[in-house]
Amino acid sequence: MRRMVYLDNAATTFPKPGEVYEFMNSFYQTCGASPGRAGHAMTLETEEVVFQTRQMLCEMFNGVDPERLTFSYNATDSLNIIIDGMLSEGDHVITSCLEHNSVLRPLYHKEKDGIIEVTYVPFDRSGYIDPKAIKSSIRGNTKMVILNHASNVLGTVQPAAEVGKLCREAGIYFALDASQTAGIIRIDIQEMNIDLLAFTGHKSLLGPTGIGGSYVAENVPIRATRFGGTGVRSAQRTHLDEFPYRLEYGTLNTLGVAGLNAAQKWIRSRGMLELHRQEMRLWSMLKEGLSAIEGVSLLCADAPENHTAVLSFTINRWKSGDVGTILSAHYRIACRTGLQCAPLVHERIGTDKAGGAVRFSLGPFNTEEDISKAVEAVRKIAALEKR
Numbered sequence: 569m570r571r572m573v574y575l576d577n578a579a580t581t582f583p584k585p586g587e588v589y590e591f592m593n594s595f596y597q598t599c600g601a602s603p604g605r606a607g608h609a610m611t612l613e614t615e616e617v618v619f620q621t622r623q624m625l626c627e628m629f630n631g632v633d634p635e636r637l638t639f640s641y642n643a644t645d646s647l648n649i650i651i652d653g654m655l656s657e658g659d660h661v662i663t664s665c666l667e668h669n670s671v672l673r674p675l676y677h678k679e680k681d682g683i684i685e686v687t688y689v690p691f692d693r694s695g696y697i698d699p700k701a702i703k704s705s706i707r708g709n710t711k712m713v714i715l716n717h718a719s720n721v722l723g724t725v726q727p728a729a730e731v732g733k734l735c736r737e738a739g740i741y742f743a744l745d746a747s748q749t750a751g752i753i754r755i756d757i758q759e760m761n762i763d764l765l766a767f768t769g770h771k772s773l774l775g776p777t778g779i780g781g782s783y784v785a786e787n788v789p790i791r792a793t794r795f796g797g798t799g800v801r802s803a804q805r806t807h808l809d810e811f812p813y814r815l816e817y818g819t820l821n822t823l824g825v826a827g828l829n830a831a832q833k834w835i836r837s838r839g840m841l842e843l844h845r846q847e848m849r850l851w852s853m854l855k856e857g858l859s860a861i862e863g864v865s866l867l868c869a870d871a872p873e874n875h876t877a878v879l880s881f882t883i884n885r886w887k888s889g890d891v892g893t894i895l896s897a898h899y900r901i902a903c904r905t906g907l908q909c910a911p912l913v914h915e916r917i918g919t920d921k922a923g924g925a926v927r928f929s930l931g932p933f934n935t936e937e938d939i940s941k942a943v944e945a946v947r948k949i950a951a952l953e954k955r
């Protein structure tokens with residue numbers, strides 16, 4: 569089968585570094601025991617891998633205590649844990665129109681049930697929220713701001729440090745959805761005043777699916793909302809309060825953690841900023857190529873300095889889904905079309921009526937040849953419409 573040109577890395581990165589596959593395979597064949605459940609040598613080895621991974625991720629995000637770095641299934645899982653564990657009846661939350669459904673839907677359910685009130689701050693024409701809009705939305709009952717660090721549709725990286733600072737000054741909690749940035753954009757929990765960080769393992773962290781997590785800073789009063797086995801102090805009736813147990817329940821996805829472990833080592837060896845620079849070089853090539861095509865409109869691609877390697881676009885009168893089908897069937901190019909789980913982004917830009925947009929998103933293994941093929945394919949599709 570002809571190789572696909574894979575430009576759907578914002579959904580999940582593919583391929584992963586060879587070291588990730590190799591380590592997962594050897595780990596699961598040699599020391600895949602359940603950590604923290606027994607004192608035998610195999611659990612201790614697994615525990616060592618789990619702890620080392622907590623440490624490396626904590627270091628990457630400049631957290632303080634690796635035990636506060638907890639694992640879950642993915643960002644959606646952690647965002648639900650954060651939203652359920654932080655919000656109570658009568659609270660007000662501020663979020664943005666850039667959010668993914670993994671934030672919008674948990675909030676919407678609480679809003680619909682009359683538990684919380686939500687303010688959605690808009691983004692400007694370039695795809696950035698204005699911290700002043702967040703500040704002016706703060707009320708007496710505002711508990712938390714929850715913000716997407718980088719839009720999965722537009723690729724725009726939001727001014728998290730400014731938002732963190734204003735939240736700290738106002739005495740409200742700041743939660744950051746780092747699904748699109750963890751592993752590729754610098755995140756500094758301490759400097760950016762991030763109280764709660766949610767990440768997913770299978771995007772730029774280059775691990776497998778089914779693993780994600782959060783970091784919760786000290787003195788953040790998050791409640792456990794899921795309870796179960798922790799492997800320690802089994803006689804205690806209630807779920808354990810201390811970290812990491814407070815937010816971890818049941819047997820960990822140790823295979824997923826092992827994948828993240830190998831991926832962390834790979835990212836460190838390459839350098840995260842270098843990987844981002846490499847992706848953005850290809851992104852600029854892609855931008856230049858697509859913007860020269862008549863009928864193609866790029867969404868919010870003006871500021872490469874605050875951007876991930878995501879580029880969304882529409883082609884005059886084409887439904888994005890049809891473009892995606894042709895790209896896949898005729899050109900063997902994988903992309904993402906439609907609303908990309910971020911309906912408010914498309915509503916605000918007006919692309920919802922045309923069935924959303926086509927999204928190309930790059931990863932560390934894309935090449936100049938991939939970009940040339942993608943530009944050429946879009947050029948041919950855009951020309952088809954004139955017939």
Ligand SMILES: Cc1ncc(COP(=O)(O)O)c(C=O)c1O
Nearest residue numbers: 642643644668670720747748768
């Ligand atoms: C911005 C953003 N938040 C949250 C998620 C959810 O991630 P996951 O599906 O891994 O839970 C995604 C995934 O596309 C995303 O792009």
